[in-house]
Amino acid sequence: MHKEELSKMGSAKIYFTEYLGIPCIHKVNVSPIEMSFYKQVAPQLKKQGINIPRLIDTHGNDLFIEYIPNQVPLSELNKAPETYQQFVLIHNCSLPFIPGCKLHCWTFEQTQKALSTLTLPKVTEDLLNHLCNLSTGLFQPSSFISWDTNAGNWGKRNNGEFVLFDWERFGQGSPAIDLAPLVHGLGN
Template sequence: MSDCLAKMGAARVRRTSFHGIECIEKSPSSIVEFQFYQYVAPAFRTAGIAIPELLACDAETQTLTLEYIPHAMSQHELAERRDVLTTITRIHQYPVDKQWAFKNHHWMQNKTTNALDLLKLPSESVAIVLDIEKYGSCLFSPQTLISGDTNAGNWGIREQGDVVLYDWERFSTGSPAIDLAPLIKGMGNISDYIHIAKRYQEVSPSTDAAALAQEIAICKLWIVTEVLDILSRNHKADLSKYIDWYRSHLPTWLTQLRQFLG
């Protein structure tokens, strides 16, 4: 299952041309993403964070016209390319400017309730979900810049080979785990969380890898509630597919998660 939260939303994204240049048009973009491309992106590019060029914008319609990035990135590339992790680390290490617009991330109880209503999990699984939800504050209290949605569908590769992160409507502050969890396919497992946390520690030596691995695991569950909320609110046809997949995989995964968190 994909964790591509932005592509589950209501914005219309299309490939078109701008003065003869191939481009991507997104409308209506969120306030967060619209302001990101105007005010944050130039600073990020200077810091070596590759972002599509802004070709044009229309404040009245919240339309962004962006550089077209020709090559997609696979989930395998996302997990293994060092330049992906380097880009994410540069975002996390960039100083926060409180004048920027951010999405306000929280673990909303009503989203958990909605997810449980849809999934109809066994009672023991429900109990674990409700227990893990209490740990959620660790994801949102850190004042670290995050993309908020780093799954494979939001990355591209230029002809020159450099990786580009191009969907910023969930730009915010929070735990690095929020940007690391999507690098792991599906729900992942404990060894996946430990592996990615240790890789991140290599490029960010002050990181507590053990604590980060646990936060990545917790984040995976939070993403489930976000995915189901967005799909159900936007009446997406994929909702039933996601429900079936989660219903099949979550009970065993939740038991392992409970043991991992202690």
């Protein structure tokens, strides 16, 4: 089987390939957070019923994980109780340790830098600054979250189980961040 490159962004390269006779996903140059996630955190989350691709092997900064064969369109994710059941399990999970997590934030300075590159009316800039001030609660560590639940990061096993993959942003924050990508058109 030849390697088929699947990545569309990020520093890791992602290939559909065969390893040890198993069709799988080969992620090259994964972040330390994602490597730690699959080695240490994923086994704990799986015990709690969270569907995560099975780790097949690691070599240095490379992961070989289970290939999830079926895509799940946003319309199906929105309607399926399985989506929200997985969110409840993720957001209420308990871990016997605090894993290395990606720290997420958005600062006033970042907003100002973004606004400096745009040509927006003052009323729009004022609104964006106001929204930035209101968003600080999203970054408070209220629960573990995926931070990247867009429809492209969900698949379905042949047995119908919904599986969330791409855990390189795993961290703590508001569950609203995991729910937001399910809003139709938000990603556009």
